[in-house]
Amino acid sequence: MKACDVSTCTNRVIEEIERVVVSKRQVLETLMTAMLTPGGHVLLEDYPGLAKTLIANSFATVLGLSFKRIQFTPDLLPGDITGGYVYEQAQNLFTLRKGPIFANIILADEINRASPKTQSALLEAMQEYQVTLEGETLKLPEPFIVIATQNPIEYEGTFPLPEAQLDRFMMKLSIGYPTVEAEQEILRRRREWRSDSLQLHQVTNTEELLAMRQAIESVHVEPDLERYIVELVGETRQRTEIAVGASPRGSLALLKLTRAWAAMQGREYVIPDDIKTFVRPVLRHRLILEPDLWMKRHAADKVLEDILHSVRVPVLTTEAS
Secondary structure (H helix, E strand, O other): OOHHHHHHHHHHHHHHHOOOOOOOHHHHHHHHHHHOOOOOOEEEEOOOOOOHHHHHHHHHHHHOOOEEEEEOOOOOOHHHHHEEEEEEOOOOEEEEEEOOOOOOEEEEEOHHHOOHHHHHHHHHHHHHOEEEEOOEEEEOOOOOEEEEEEOOOOOOOOOOOOHHHHOOOOEEEOOOOOOHHHHHHHHHHHHHHOOOOOOOOOOOOHHHHHHHHHHHOOOEOOHHHHHHHHHHHHHOOOOOOEEEOOOHHHHHHHHHHHHHHHHHOOOOEOOHHHHHHHHHHHHOOOOEEOHHHOOOOOHHHHHHHHHHHHOOOOOOOOOOO
8 A cells, every 4th residue: 555545545534524523624634643653642632512522433433443432530440441350150250341442442531530540551551552451461452542531621630640641642632612614514514414413434444544554654754854853852851941851752753643644645755844743742741841831821832833943954855855
C-alpha cells in the first residue's frame, strides 16, 4: 500500500465521519493520524457536550474496529477495567471474564474521576499492550487506542493525572465550541434526520488499517528534519518558563505523527510544516511550567509558539526530501 492509498482511504474515513460531526475537519484529521500511529493514545480535554464520545464511537464504526466506553468514577476498580477470573459454581471452576479494555478503541470518559490505582491499570495497558491477570499475560487486540476525556472546569472529587502518566498520551487535544453557522447546521441535520443519531458506514477494516500503518514506515524523513525535531524538543528543556521539558518520547511522537500526516497528504516524505502542525498537540501536556504560569490558560501553547519562532527551520533542497 503506497502513501497515495493512505491519503485516499483516510479521506474517505473523515468524510464519512463528517456526516455526523460538523465543522471539525482539523480535529478529525489530527485524530486520524493517531489511529495510523502505534501508541497513538489521545487525551481530549474540553467542556461537556462537544461530541467527544460521538467522535470516538464514529471512528470505531467507520474503521471497523471494536469499541468500548468506560465511565470513570471514584469507586471504579482496576478489575472493572481489566476483568478477572470468576468462580462458576455449576462447573466448579474459575473462568476468565475479560473486561472492557479488550477492544480496539477505548473511550476512557472523565479519566481524572477515577482513583490513581485505577488510572494506573489503564495506563499500564497503554504502555505494555497487555494485561496480567492471576499471573497470566493476555495480549490486547491490535490496534489498541485509548481516547481519554477530562473536563477542565471541574476539580472537586477528581484525581489529576500525574505528568509521568500524561506522557503516555501521544497528543492532547480540545474540540472547541462550534461557530454559529456550524451549530445551526447541527440543528438542521437533527431536524432532517428525525432521530438523535445517523448510522455510519464502515469504510475500512482492521487489516487495511494495519497495512496503512506499515506503509507509513516507508515515509522518508531527512536527517535535517530529524535534527529540527530534536532541537524543538530540546528547547523545551532550556526555557526559563519551563521547569521540566519534554522527554525523547515527545521526539518520537513527533516523528511518528508527522510521517502519518505526510502520507495522509499523499506525500512519501516529510516537510517542516508537517512538524509544526504537531508541536503543540504533542508537547503541550509534556511540559511542567514554572509556578507563576500554572493558572494561565493556554500558557504552554504560548511558550511552544515562541519556541517555534526561535528554532531555525531547515531548508530542504530536493523535492524528495
